[in-house]
Amino acid sequence: MPVTRMTMSSREPDVALAVIRGLQPGFDFNRDRDDGPFSFAADGVSDERLSLQRLDLICTAHGEADPMTSYTVCQTTTPLRILVGRRQLDTSRPFLYPRAPIRSSWEHEARSSAVQLDIDAVDALARQYFGRPGLRVRFTGGAPIDAERERHWRAVAGHALGPGAERGVFDDPLLRDTLFRMAAAALLSDFPNSTLDLPPAHDGGVAVPATIRRAIAYMEEHIAEPIGLLDVAEASRLSPRGLQDAFHRIVGVSPMQYLRSLRLSAAHADLLAADIVHQDTVTAIAHRWGFSHVPRFAAAYRTQYGEYPRDTLAR
Incomplete structure (x- = not known):
């Protein structure tokens, strides 16, 4: 790098x-x-x-x-x-x-x-640590959790911005990797987010079965299409029951919950980038990503992002 x-x-x-x-x-x-x-x-x-x-x-x-x-x-x-x-x-x-x-x-x-x-790098570290290949971190607040966590962040940031930024430290790939991991771990530990209640994997990470990788790749490729459990199971080469069991064990949610989260994330990005002049609407964006029932979409969106789609669109 x-x-x-x-x-x-x-x-x-x-x-x-x-x-x-x-x-x-x-x-x-x-x-x-x-x-x-x-x-x-x-x-x-x-x-x-x-x-x-x-x-x-x-x-x-x-x-x-x-x-x-x-x-x-x-x-x-x-x-x-x-x-x-x-x-x-x-x-x-x-x-x-x-x-x-x-x-x-x-x-x-x-x-x-x-x-x-980097957001993707933090998510990748969290997936490795918690042993959940589909994990995406969601922060629910912008202030440290409490005074102790605030002191911890200040100490980590002070080290990173002081000795960590020195040429002899930051230019060394191994030390720089350690510095990133320390800062990312402090971010996940000190600020409110969706990983705080997750148990770590027993060995700090797990191998992702090929069946899960195939299922996730299929969902990402066909995210806007009307696919269901049978389609994903066929792509993963598992039975629907086997796919559900594997997802709950490895990812922590059902395949359809994971697909819904992918679609909500895509809708969230579109709402943030929406252009009212070109008449982007909550309904149009919901339908674009496979949500035919807009009230249910709004409820699921609020659960994942802490606000209604119309609030994101209005920014």
């Missing part, structure tokens, strides 16, 4: 904007006073799975940004106001950026540090 390092400073707002957009998609900001003081400094190091960043932006301004494309936990040392819709985040503690558009504002200076983790 290639390592990228960045250290820079500038008094040009356009330079700051370009750099921050590389870390926070769609970021834009407006200074409250064009003639006020302005400076920007950033340093960081990253590879494909882990990014460690420090930013210092001197100005009074307000901004907005698109949903994050990574798990990003931020800590600030200056007051920062962040709104997700009408909800204000508590930025006095470490906070996990929501995967939703945000609005922010600050006075005089915004100084922060961030640990960014």
Whole structure:
């Protein structure tokens, strides 16, 4: 994995904007006073799975940004106001950026540090640890679970952003892998998410049977088609009962529950990217991904994502 390092400073707002957009998609900001003081400094190091960043932006301004494309936990040392819709985040503690558009504002200076983790890499680590090949992590809150977990995250992030970011550590592949695993494990341990009540696999991971791999591949390939248990069982070369037993034992859910989760995830992505101008609707997106009964789709969506589809669409 290639390592990228960045250290820079500038008094040009356009330079700051370009750099921050590389870390926070769609970021834009407006200074409250064009003639006020302005400076920007950033340093960081990253590879494909882990990014460690420090930013210092001197100005009074307000901004907005698109949903994050990574798990990003931020800590600030200056007051920062962040709104997700009408909800204000508590930025006095470490906070996990929501995967939703945000609005922010600050006075005089915004100084922060961030640990960014690739979503797919975190999911892969969780699947290995819990021995569940179909597992996808779902975070249900953006603040640490309690004071003890907050102290733990601060300690891990402090190590990662300090000694861990040093060239002699981060440039070493084995040490860098250990650093990623430590940060990902802390994220799963310290912030509320869907894995907290799962028992680990006995040996830290299990081999996924070929039958399960075939079933999952078939579901992913035909996700928008009206397939059922018999179709998936035939593709996996198992009987329907055998497939159900294997899924419950290895994945932890039934095949149809797993398929529904895949479809809900696809619908969630479409709702986030929806264009109201082109008349994307909850009903159209539900039907696109095989949900013919929209109220049942809305109920299942709310269970998985903590809000109704119309709320996601309205962002």
